[in-house]
Amino acid sequence: MSPSPAIDPALLEPILVAWRTNQRINVRLLQQITPEGLRDTLSTRGGRSVSRQFAHLHNVRIWHLEERAKALASGAHKYETKDEPGRAELVKTLEDSAGRIEELFTRAAEGVERVRLPKRGAVQLLAYFVAHESHHRGNILLTLKQCGHPVAQEERYAIWDWDRI
Numbered sequence: 784m785s786p787s788p789a790i791d792p793a794l795l796e797p798i799l800v801a802w803r804t805n806q807r808i809n810v811r812l813l814q815q816i817t818p819e820g821l822r823d824t825l826s827t828r829g830g831r832s833v834s835r836q837f838a839h840l841h842n843v844r845i846w847h848l849e850e851r852a853k854a855l856a857s858g859a860h861k862y863e864t865k866d867e868p869g870r871a872e873l874v875k876t877l878e879d880s881a882g883r884i885e886e887l888f889t890r891a892a893e894g895v896e897r898v899r900l901p902k903r904g905a906v907q908l909l910a911y912f913v914a915h916e917s918h919h920r921g922n923i924l925l926t927l928k929q930c931g932h933p934v935a936q937e938e939r940y941a942i943w944d945w946d947r948i
Contacts, residue, residue: 790905795892798909799885805913806881808942810874812920812934813837820932821870825925833926836919837873838862843915844880847908848887851899855883855890884912 790798821834831839841862848856860876862868868876891898891905901907920942927933941948 789891789894789898789900790888792892794905795888798888798905801909801913802881802885802888804945804948805916806877807948808920808945809837809840809877809916811948812923812938812942813870813873813877815934815938816870816923816927817932818869820927820930822867823926823930823932825929832867833923834867834869834873835862835864836923836926837877838866838868840916840919841873841876841880844884844912847912848880848883851908852887852890852897854897855886859883 816833822832824830824832824835839862841860845856845859845861848859859880862876887898888905888909891900901911924934924939933939
């Protein structure tokens with residue numbers, strides 16, 4: 784007998800639609816940033832550059848997978864603290880980790896064993912990821928602006944138009 788699903792299967796598609804939109808926003812923003820902008824930081828003590836903030840998003844996804852569905856984390860790249868990946872590498876790793884998170888939600892809806900969600904469920908996990916990644920997008924936009932490499936206004940507004948992204 785297979786376990787009961789950790790996600791109501793009727794919620795799976797809306798969860799995946801929101802997750803995919805969040806990922807497209809990350810990639811869209813990343814594609815607007817110049818190589819110089821990726822190196823920008825407001826830290827005077829070695830804090831995260833823009834590139835390292837995107838790497839952090841990827842790593843947090845992988846850390847959650849290691850905790851919630853170890854098999855889905857297997858073989859995933861993890862960035863070291865001082866790594867400064869370029870745009871192409873970041874897009875590749877963010878796409879990979881986004882697909883792995885999508886698989887986590889899918890397996891949870893299918894009732895696959897060895898998938899642990901937070902006590903309050905999949906929607907809470909989705910909300911956590913979107914809030915965390917939105918926080919960093921805001922930090923990235925502020926860093927770019929303060930360092931003289933702002934993203935065009937049209938693109939800054941586009942990340943809020945979830946119906947079109």
